[in-house]
Amino acid sequence: MLLELVEKLIWRFDASSATAFFEPADFPWTATLQAQWLDIRAELDAVLRQREQIPNFQDVSADQRALTANDDWKTFFLYIYGHAIDDNCARCPATTRLVREIPGMKTAMFSILAPGKHIPEHRGPYKGVLRYHLGLRVPDGGDCRICVKDDTRPWVEGGSLVFDDSHVHQAWNDAPAQRVVLFVDFLRPLPLPLALLNRLMVWRFSSRPFIMEAVRNARHFGLSPELD
Numbered sequence: 308m309l310l311e312l313v314e315k316l317i318w319r320f321d322a323s324s325a326t327a328f329f330e331p332a333d334f335p336w337t338a339t340l341q342a343q344w345l346d347i348r349a350e351l352d353a354v355l356r357q358r359e360q361i362p363n364f365q366d367v368s369a370d371q372r373a374l375t376a377n378d379d380w381k382t383f384f385l386y387i388y389g390h391a392i393d394d395n396c397a398r399c400p401a402t403t404r405l406v407r408e409i410p411g412m413k414t415a416m417f418s419i420l421a422p423g424k425h426i427p428e429h430r431g432p433y434k435g436v437l438r439y440h441l442g443l444r445v446p447d448g449g450d451c452r453i454c455v456k457d458d459t460r461p462w463v464e465g466g467s468l469v470f471d472d473s474h475v476h477q478a479w480n481d482a483p484a485q486r487v488v489l490f491v492d493f494l495r496p497l498p499l500p501l502a503l504l505n506r507l508m509v510w511r512f513s514s515r516p517f518i519m520e521a522v523r524n525a526r527h528f529g530l531s532p533e534l535d
């Protein structure tokens with residue numbers, strides 16, 4: 308498969324291929340999001356007033372049923388592999404503006420974990436993207452954490468994590484309140500010509516049937532107009 312070939316090339320030519328977590332400072336745009344995290348959280352809080360109408364992750368993407376089966380993991384998508392969820396973007400204009408400025412941004416959403424939620428070990432589908440988390444609602448106590456490979460980090464409100472989700476990872480919210488992050492997938496920085504091949508790979512990926520189904524599902528689940 309072409310995907311497997313590109314991943315092998317990334318392993319060979321990208322010196323960071325084995326890295327689990329990256330330094331956020333290596334991505335200058337993370338400082339912009341951190342500086343405006345309270346503006347993002349204000350838009351999140353407006354969305355959370357209708358939490359029950361926010362779709363469960365598996366209701367948007369059927370592939371997630373192996374990881375979650377109830378309402379413990381909800382997702383409010385702004386973008387899915389480059390496809391805008393227009394109504395959601397309109398509800399969160401500041402957040403949408405900020406994520407659009409992230410180089411190579413492909414997917415963006417609020418990821419909402421209920422108290423006690425454990426996301427079991429899994430790996431992302433493709434090594435050509437990296438993942439960003441910005442802590443927005445993180446209960447006190449150090450009970451909210453993510454482990455990538457053998458490295459475990461806590462989420463911090465207003466703080467950033469950047470990691471390679473193609474490594475095996477899992478997450479926990481062992482706190483008594485929900486945990487919410489801004490979740491972004493963006494193109495992995497790569498040398499030329501591998502960067503161009505990676506863009507082509509992600510573009511092809513974005514039109515696959517399971518992605519288009521997730522886009523349709525995310526557009527179907529709208530919040531009530533009284534939120535406005």
